[in-house]
Amino acid sequence: MLSKYWDSMLSQVKLASNRERPRIAIIAHDGKKADLVAFATFNRSRLQEYDIVATGATGDLLRDKVGLDVERVTAGPHGGDVQIASRVVEGDIDAVLFMVDPLDKHPHDPDIQTLLRICNVCNIPLATNIATADVLISSPLLQEFRAAAS
Numbered sequence: 001m002l003s004k005y006w007d008s009m010l011s012q013v014k015l016a017s018n019r020e021r022p023r024i025a026i027i028a029h030d031g032k033k034a035d036l037v038a039f040a041t042f043n044r045s046r047l048q049e050y051d052i053v054a055t056g057a058t059g060d061l062l063r064d065k066v067g068l069d070v071e072r073v074t075a076g077p078h079g080g081d082v083q084i085a086s087r088v089v090e091g092d093i094d095a096v097l098f099m100v101d102p103l104d105k106h107p108h109d110p111d112i113q114t115l116l117r118i119c120n121v122c123n124i125p126l127a128t129n130i131a132t133a134d135v136l137i138s139s140p141l142l143q144e145f146r147a148a149a150s
Contacts, residue, residue, distance in 0.1 A: 022094040022142050023051040025084045027076060027115075028058045031101035039130050040066040046137050053093065055080035081111040085118040095125040095142055097133045 028036040040047055040062055047068055054062055056075025062068045074080040087093045096119050098112075106112060119126040125142065127133035136142065 021049065021051050023053060023092060024095045024097060024137070025087070025093045026052055026054045026058060026062065026070075026097045027081065027084065028061075028099035029076075029101035029104065029106065030057075031104050032099035033058065033061060035130055036099045037061055037065050039133060040068065043134070043137060044068065049143075050137075053084065053087065055084065076111070077106075077108040079111070081108065081115045085111075085115040088115070088118050088122050088124050093124065095127075095136055097127045097136065099130065099133070100128045 026036070026040075036058065044066055047066075051071070052062065052068055053059075053071045053073060055073055056078070058076075059070045059072030063070045063072070073083045084093065084096065088096065096115070098115065100112070116126065116128075118124075125136055127136045
C-alpha cells in the first residue's frame with residue numbers, strides 16, 4: 001500500500017508510460033566489474049524482470065557472462081554515463097545500479113558526478129554498492145512504483 005508520502009513522491013517523478021516493466025541502468029567501474037558479474041549471476045532471475053540499459057563493457061559482461069538481455073550505450077568514459085543521465089531526466093530510467101570504485105581515480109569524474117546528481121534531483125533510486133543494489137532489486141516498491149506511476 002502506498003502512503004501519502006509515496007503519492008507525493010510519485011507526483012515529482014516523470015516516467016515514460018509506454019512500458020510495463022521497470023527499466024534499470026547498470027554501470028560498473030573496472031574495479032567492480034567482477035563483483036557486478038557475481039551479483040548479476042546470483043540475481044539473474046530477478047534482473048530478468050527488468051529492462052536493462054548498461055554502459056559499454058558492463059553491458060557486454062551482463063550479456064556474455066550472465067546471459068541477460070541488455071540495451072548497451074557508449075562506455076562510461078566516452079559519454080555513456082551522460083547518456084544514462086539524459087535518460088533519467090527524460091523519465092526513461094526507473095533506477096540506477098552504479099557500482100562505483102571509490103578507491104580509483106576516474107578521468108570522467110565530472111560525468112559520474114552529473115549522473116549521481118541527476119538521480120538525486122529526479123528522485124530516482126540509486127545504488128552505488130552491491131549491498132544497496134541487492135536491497136533495491138529485491139524491493140517490491142520498484143514494481144509498485146512503475147504500476148502506480150503508469
